[in-house]
Amino acid sequence: MKAIGSILKSKGGQIWSVGPGDTMLQAITMMAERGVGALLVMEGSKLVGIISERDYARRVILQGRRSADTRVEEIMTRDVIAVSVDMTVEQGLALMTERFFRHLPVIEHGKVIGVVSIGDLVKEVIKHQQFEIDELRRYVSG
Secondary structure, three states: OOEHHHHHHHHOOOOOEEOOOOEHHHHHHHHHHHOOOEEEEEEOOEEEEEEEHHHHHHHHHOOOOOOOOOEHHHHOEOOOOOEEOOOEHHHHHHHHHHHOOOEEEEEEOOEEEEEEEHHHHHHHHHHHHHHHHHHHHHHHHO
């Protein structure tokens, strides 16, 4: 199975982020504009958190808070799990499933180089399985 770093190479290592002092209105607007479900929270080049649409729904909307008055740092996940480019897709999926999150920052040489989603990893597993099925069919049919 491929390493997560190879997924980033094919999808691109675009990093969308907000600062901890930004408002949730700014964050959710950026998510909508970029078509993503989560943003990294960065202070310069340092990863300090992650914020997702799920966080927004549960910690802003359901609590009756105002998006324009709620700062990202008030609701972000602070203990972010990030992985190296060498982690396999299978290991990444297992980690995401075990810990119940859908976005995984990827680090190389101590620097964030991108984010993979559970969808990115599932897509790769499906592609790999289809390849194996095709190879077995070729083998069986001679």
